Amino acid sequence: MPRDKFLSYLKNEKRYSPLTVTAYTTDLTQFYNFIKAQYDLTRIEEVTHGLIRSWIVDMIDAGITTRSVNRKITTLKSYYKFLLREGIVKKNPMLKILPPKTSKKLPVFVEKSSMDELLDTVDFDEGGKGRRDKLIILLLYSTGIRLSELINLKVSDIDFNKGTLKILGKGNKERILPFSDNLKNEIKQYLDEVCPIEWLFLTDKGKKLYAKLVYRLVNSYLRKVTTISKKSPHVLRHTFATHMLNNGADLNAIKEFLGHVSLSATQVYTHNTIKKLTNIYKQAHPKA
Structure with missing residues (x-):
């Protein structure tokens, strides 16, 4: 079946992550279900551009966001x-x-004040679980890595001598990121208490960490310090980039930290910085 052959190609040749392959699978399943239900078609060779347009209209009418529709088009x-x-x-x-x-x-x-409050004053659970939770939040905020990159971190990816982490990003592309002395101490304390063998982060049952668990714990801790609408691991990635830029970091350096292929993907963070500068200008300049 062409669909299965394509998904196998993404997984084995393009080396896409399991999450990306799952997204492609979902999109194609929805498309095939639509052409079967609406046009009684099963052969992809019979699909026309008009039929595809009708699927797009159907999704928009169903209230699916433009961003999601565009991803399915991709x-x-x-x-x-x-x-x-x-x-x-x-x-x-x-x-x-x-x-x-x-x-x-x-x-x-x-x-920044909310992140300081979270990392400096909020109480985390005692023992290994609390150390794990705090280190997860600190790693996401201090390095800007993706959720998928976090849960796939191995103990062997840490180089204490050089103070670096080896990150396996999208498309199995590796990048090396530095980490601070503060983060180094947190990692060492966590390793001493939890003693993981292969995967850096584990569940309470000693299994490899999974995405939903990280989302839940990040959400629960962010609720303690902020009222923003989204409270996810990806928000900490945004927070890392925005705080770095606000403190004078070069845009190209942030691009390398985030593992972006093009600078255009990183430039979205400049809008937040410009907004901050505008507010400062209005408050501080006598003629503003």
Whole structure:
């Protein structure tokens, strides 16, 4: 089946992460279900650009966000490029598809005073669990790594002599990140108490950490110090980048920390900095 062949290609040749492959799988399953239910089609070769447009309209009418719709369009574009290359289809209907425009939203981040409160005054649980939870939040905030990168960290990825972490990012691309003496001490204390063998972070039952658990614990601790709408691990990534930029870090350096391929993905954080500068200007300048 073309779909299975494509997903195998993403997993084994493109080396996409399990989360990315799952997203592609979900998008394609929804598309196949739509063409079957609405047009009684099962063969991808019979799909036209008009049919794809009707799927897009159906999703928008159902209240699916423009960002999600565009991600599904991206999935189909990749799928049809693969099908064309494999000779499964002769024409690419996606060439006639234009994605709906999205309104750009500024990244949500936690104020520095709130992060200071969380790391300096909030009580974490006693023992290994509390040390793990605090280290997770400190790592996300201090390095800007992704959730998937965090849960896949191994003890062997830490180099205490050089003060660096080896991160396996999207597309299995490695990058080396420095860490502070404070973070170094936290890691050592955690390792001394928990003694993990392979994976750095473990569940209470000694198994490899999973994404939902990290999301729940980050959410619960952020609730103690902030009222922002989103309280997720990714918000700590936004917070890292915004605080770095506000304190004078070079945009290209932040790009390397975050593991972004292009600078355009990092530039979104400049909007938050400009907003802050505007507020300071209005408050401080006599003619503002």
